Amino acid sequence: MDRQRLEKALAAEFGGTEAERRAVARAARDLADSGQPSRDRGHALTVPGVIDHLGDAPDGSSLVERWNWWLGALDAAYGDYDYFTVRFVEGDEEAGLRR
Numbered sequence: 001m002d003r004q005r006l007e008k009a010l011a012a013e014f015g016g017t018e019a020e021r022r023a024v025a026r027a028a029r030d031l032a033d034s035g036q037p038s039r040d041r042g043h044a045l046t047v048p049g050v051i052d053h054l055g056d057a058p059d060g061s062s063l064v065e066r067w068n069w070w071l072g073a074l075d076a077a078y079g080d081y082d083y084f085t086v087r088f089v090e091g092d093e094e095a096g097l098r099r
Helices: 003-014 018-034 036-041 047-055 063-078
Strands: none
Touching: 003 018, 003 047, 003 063, 018 036, 018 063, 036 063, 047 063
């Protein structure tokens, strides 16, 4: 999972602040590095895959809300994904979501 490539794709598709994109990309990289998606779903995380799944979130959701929505779905289906949710966006006064 290339964090920089993901951050650019997130910006193009969903906007959000730089700090939000950085937090989501970091969480995605940590998730990919854990190997959990490969074990549970049979394939590794990819940038296009993450973008597709986040696109399924409810309209009007912020970037962090989209990420957490998807992780909630993974957690419901497989368990043990809550660890990878974004709870705080450090140094981002523009972000409306803090938990």
